[in-house]
Amino acid sequence: MTATGAGAQTGTARRGHPTHEVxxxxxxxxxxxxxxxNAALTEAVQRYGGGWAAPHLTEVGELVGGAQFQLDAELVQRFTPELRTHDRYGNRVDEVDFHPSYHRxxxxxxxxxxxxxxxxxxRPGANVARAGVFMQFSQVEPGHACPVSMTHAAVPSLRFSPDLAEFWVPRTFSREYDPQLTLDKPGAIFGMAMTEKQGGSDVRANTTRAEELSDGTWALTGHKWFCSAPQSDAFLVLAQANAGLSCFLVPRVLPDGARNVFRIQRLKDKMGNKSNASSEIELDGTVGWLVGEVGRGVRTIIEMVGRTRLDCVYGSAAGMRQSVAEAAWHARHRQAFGKTLIDxxxxxxxxxxxxxxxxxATWTAMRLAAAYDDETGEQGPLRRLATAVSKYWVCKRGPHHAYEALECLGGNGFIENFPLARRYREQPVMAVxxxxxxxxxxxxxRAMAREPETVEAFDAEVALAAGSSHAFDAHLARTRKMIAAVAADPAGAESRARRLVESMALAFQASLMVREAPTAVADGFVAARLGGDGGIEYGTLPDGVDAGAIAARA
Structure with missing residues (x-):
């Protein structure tokens, strides 16, 4: 009896448990x-002058698609940043500790x-190429993109003060990353601190004060409700000077090697964006250097804000790519009811x-990047308006898009081991x-009222697709009518603002798709978004759309 039982157990062990087979x-x-x-990205990069960067972009694609990078992207979400206010001896250090994966x-x-x-x-296509690199890194791990974006965006603001730019800009250009807080290294990462708890987006309500010192520096005192990436080497900060709101460069380390006063009060416990440290900080006699002119802080920092808004478009588009690629991968490898899901x-x-x-979203992002590559200035009015319009629309479309892609995976999509759960929590931040x-x-x-040339440039760009279809022409006519109505009634414009921006964004995207995307994709977009026959939820395409050809590009 015992021998028989032992033999039976051994046989079972050899065969394995059938329920354990995956x-x-x-x-x-x-x-x-x-x-x-990524068919759309490769085509858009080529179309907008970045084809010379294809070998580098391919190298990046291989890197971020690799198992090690994806593991690091998972680890930085699991082991999130930790604030260390003091060292073991009680000295205030205000440092943020990260998992090694973050630094990699x-x-x-x-x-x-x-x-x-x-x-x-x-060079021609430089912003297009940079967008392609940024989007690929953001696709797989979006949190680190915040300090990467701010470092990029700080450059034009720094150039308002040539002496500061001479020291700091070359450091932002460095390809060497070193997380240590020291000036004895070739590179530097930048952050930004504008928002205060009483004002939010109304930065003119800021109460942080700046007092000029005898040596030409300024002493800043106040509290910032949001300071992203407090581990950065330096920050652009808004504060009230004697002549009004001004912009200051605040380094973590002073020229003599001493730590600047930069008290990190706490790290924000965010819904998403977990791998990125966001904080509240206190400035108390903190040393800063004036950037630009006194009282012109908004003018000085607005270019930085504009560039980070553009990167929010890039980031949302990258997130959409991750979402649909993961959903399509699942659908191509999973069977139900006797057929592969994708079929x-x-x-x-x-x-x-x-x-x-x-x-x-990808074509929109790359068209904007091309507008920023313009060295003649002719594209300035277009990018002023199109960036804001696209930031509103593309970023708002991200969360619902992530949810629908997540649902394609069924229960697995809701599990944190799969990347779409992280993506779903990440997408709203780009809109906020x-x-x-x-x-x-x-x-x-504001842009339409103060800079009418932006409206002319936007209309000229969109109208390049006029005559392509009845649905597009009808939507263009409606959009122009709404623009005229807003111009004729400024007092009532705010109540129409969201409808107007949505209509403009769809016109911009449809024009790009008609002119640049493959026929099946362009026709499908116009029919689904402008034709009036599509539904509200994803997957309710009008009859006649070549869904198979479009899905194949995912």
Whole structure:
């Protein structure tokens, strides 16, 4: 009896437990080149003058698509930043500790120029190439993109003060990343501190004070409600000087090697963006250097704000690419009811609709990047208005897009081991930061009223697709009518702002898709977004849309 039982157990062990066999599950989506497999990105980079960077972008695609990078992206979400206010002896240090994976990701992003390559090596297509690098890193690990973006965006503001720029700008250009807080290193990462608890986006309500000192520096005292990436080497900070709101450069380390007063009160416990440290800080006699003119702080920092808004578009588009790529991967490797999911018409329609959104966001991002590559200034009016319009729309489309992609994975999509749970929590931040919906919509109204040339440039760009279809022409006519109505009734413009910006964004995206995307994609976008026959939810495409061809690009 005992021998028989033992033999039975041994036989079972040899055969293994049938319930432990894993089948009908997709393999990990790793070791895939995230550039060469992204049809919309590769086509847009080529179209807008960045083709020369294809070898570098392919290298980045291989890196971020690799198993090690994806593991690091998971680890930085699991082991989040920790604030260390004092050292073991009681000295105030105000440092943030990160998992080694974070520093590996930051080091790779800086080494590949995701931060300032367009400034450091200006040439036709430089911003397009930099956007391609930035978007690929953001696609797989979005949190680190915050300090990368701010470092890029700080450059034009720094140039308002040539003496400061001479010291700091070359450091932002460095491809060497070193997280130590010291001036004895070639590189520097920048942060920004504008928001205060009583004002939010209303920065003119700031109460942080700046007093000029005898040596030409300034002493800043106040509290910042949001300071992203407090581990950075230096920050652009807004404070009230005697002549009004002004912009200051605040380094963590002073020229003599001493630590500046930069008290990190706490790290924000955010819904998403977990790998990025966001903080509240206190300035108490903190030393700063004036950037630009006294009383012209908004003018000085507005270019930095504009560039970070642009990167929010890049980041949202990158997130859409991750979402639809992961959903399509699952659908191509999973079977249900006797067929692969992607071959089920209902799922094909969902993947195709998600792809339409991702492609439109990608083409939008790269067209904007091309506008920033313009050295003649002719594209200035277009990028002023189109950046704000796109920031509003693309970033707002991100969260619902991430949710629908997550649902394609079923229960697995809701599990933190899978990247789409992280992505779903991440996407809203791009819509909130650097101007939430109403702030951006009102900025669009402000640009239209104060700079009418921006409206002319935007209309000229969109109208390049006029005559392509009845649906597009009808939408363009409606958009022009709304623009005219807002101009004729400034007092009532705010109540129409969101409808107007949405209409402008769809016109901009549809025009780009008609002119640049493959026919199936362009026709599908116009039919689904402008034709009136599509539904509200993803996967409710009108009849006649070639869902199979569109889904194949995911």
């Amino acid at each position: 089948f009908n599950q997709p393999p990990p989506r790793t070791d895939i080149n995230e550039y060469t497999t 990701i930051m080091g790779a992003a800086v080494a590949h120029g995701a931060h300032t390559s367009a400034w450091a090596d200006p 089920q018409p209902a799922m094909t329609g969902v993947i195709a609709d998600l792809q339409l959104e991702a492609e439109a 930061w650097e101007g939430s919906g109403n702030v951006i919509a009102l900025d669009v109204l």
